[in-house]
Amino acid sequence: MSLEVWAEKYRPTRLDEIINQKHVVARVRVFVEERNIPHMLFAGPPGTGKTTLALCIARELYGDQWRQNILETNASDERGIDVIRGKIKDFARTMALGGAEYRIVVLDEADALTAEAQQALRRTMETYSSTVRFILICNYSSKIIPPIQSRTAVFRFKALSEADVREFIQRIVKGEKLKIEEKAVEAIIYLCEGDLRRAANLLQAASALGAKITESMVYEVASQARPDDVKRMLENAYKGKFKDAREILHRMLLSQGLAGEDVVREIHRQIYGLNLPEEAKVRLVEALGEYEFRISEGADSMIQLEAFLAQLAAYGGKALK
Amino acid sequence: MWTVKYKPKRLAEVVDQAEAKEKLLRWLEEWKPGGKAALLYGPPGNGKTCTVEALAEEKGLDLLQTNASDVRSEEKIERFLGRSVKEASLLGTRGKLILIDEVDGLEASADRGGVRAILRIIRESAFPVILTANDPWDRRLYEIRDLCELIEFKKVPIRDVVKRLEYICRSEGVKADPKLLHAIAEKNRGDLRGAILDLETIAQGRKQLTPEDLEALGKREQETDIFEALRTVFKARSALSAKLSISNVDMDPGEIFWWIAENVANEYERPEDLARAYEALARADLFRSRIIHRQNWRMQAYMVDLMTAGVSQAKKEPYRKFTRYQRPERLRFYSKTMVEREKLNQALRRIASRLHCSTRKVKTEFLPYLLYQAKKQKDFAEKLASAFNLTREEINLISSFYK
16 A cells, blocks of 8 residues: 555645635635636645645646646745746646636745745736736745735635644544544644644654554654754753754754754744743844844855854853853 | 985986986086086976986085075075085095075075175086076076076976876885876876875875875865964954965865854854854855845955954954864765755655645655654655655665754
8 A cells, every 4th residue: 555645635625625714715716616816825824725725726727637737836946036937938838728718827935035036926927917827825925025915816824723623633533544532632733733734744643653643642753753953952052062053953954954944933932941031032032033134135044043053152151150 | 205215316217308417417527617507497396406416426426505495695605605616525536516406596685695696606616516497587597597508307298207106106015096196197287296295195104096085185285274274263363364364275265164164163162252253254144145146246355354354353362272173064065965965856856746845845844754654664665655756765865864
């Protein structure tokens, strides 16, 4: 039996299977029924159904031929707007299959584009608007320049509630005929923070540990599969073991190839848990903000984060005296 | 030192230069007091000095030698050579040969009057005088040139350099790849001495040499320079000398940046010093990004100043200690894993397109769980491979990067 990733296997394929987001789905359904969709912008937290909705729209519009009529691009993987533009150009040149008037371009993680790249994208959207509809996807719509926002129908995806996540977990449990204790379900709900992708991944990994999934299995997966590198890094820096902290940072950025922004975000979440004077925490947050801003402007995330760790080590040195 | 050990003892052992040797011998035979001196010229390391030494040995002459490392003011030259050029050898029976090496190395001020002294020695010497120079057309030498017979020493052809290196390898019991010897010869462009030096450096304590070793040599030279610069940046009190320290380093400032960043944590111990130093580096990095994004190369000057002077001024006091500096991990990592990372990326892309997300999401959201399962379930890795169309190599690659 071949392996399936549950997050993908249980990804909804029809509009009415989408977990919550009722306000969005209702409006989209109207467009789909009229077979005339505008350019759209989906904004919202990760794992709440943005990409899924885009794929559902394609299925509803093109039926079996949906794959041929959708171009999925990802701004965080395509280096530079030129690559994206080239792909879109090639894609827009050929007619839609199945008699549709237009095809769909999904541009995921659009907030990874710089403001300049977005300006270029805006022209691309105008050039091909007769044959292509764009669905832009991002976490924060504020990162999308106003001219693009004004040319798209903006849909905001809500953070999902506990009940929403539970519904999704139950679908998988039923589909896979899993045995799971209630405490384990609660643990997944707590750990996934409203992110259905993460919920599915946690559940699948925990199921590898035994016939019946328990709360402790879920926590074991959470701590083992994602060892808290950021936490260990911060603790090392704080205790003055700067070089150890730096080594962890290097592993994350170099060999695991994580994005600097992802590391920054995780640090931000953890600063308040550090054993530092309250005032120092605030100053560190401010420093972190400065480093993140520089990174977003094109500075090198490794050196900027090392500078942050060095500052933390200096604060730690004072606090421990 | 092999350059000494394998120095020719007789004229015939000097590599090439047949024409020059013949001319030199004829000049010596015909030489009478008051006659012309011989000026041997040509690029470094092709046997000028060796030839004179071999000649003296072969003819049983005492060699009186002075070279660029001695100060050659008029007074010193007179003191060293002045009397001896007029007297017979102390041992009485043997003749003498005077060698004034590297005459184009005379310095205008320190060797003041040096030219005048040399001219007098040539005119008055009771013994034959030989001069050597790389560039006989040097302005300072025009008077001397008139009193000399010019004998050219040519570059040593590559095949002859290689032959000599092979001979040395055989004598030393070192096995060397012919390609390496050829590369050494090419690198030294007809400089046999330089080639032998390089060979010895590479062969230090080893019996088997491959072409890759040459690379190590280039790096080693570069690395001594960068180590010197790092020492200055970290120890200097003066901002200017820190800034100037990197001017001798044959390396892109962007690369030097990472050398400084890597080693500052080895040098600076006080957390406040380190924090200030890193902030200087982080600000240098801002200028670097301005260079790249706006193609404004003028900004490079500020990047360099911040990463050198800025880092040097971050310390309260210089650290009195010896620090071992190391090659930046980042550069090591990138050069070591270039091919693997490309393959890895292709594999990640395939996974990403199946999961309708970016490779970034694959790395942060999927891999941790998938690899965890692979650790827990025996056949999971194989299932994973077949599900995403990955080869065994790709699976291994992924798990090695994300362990």
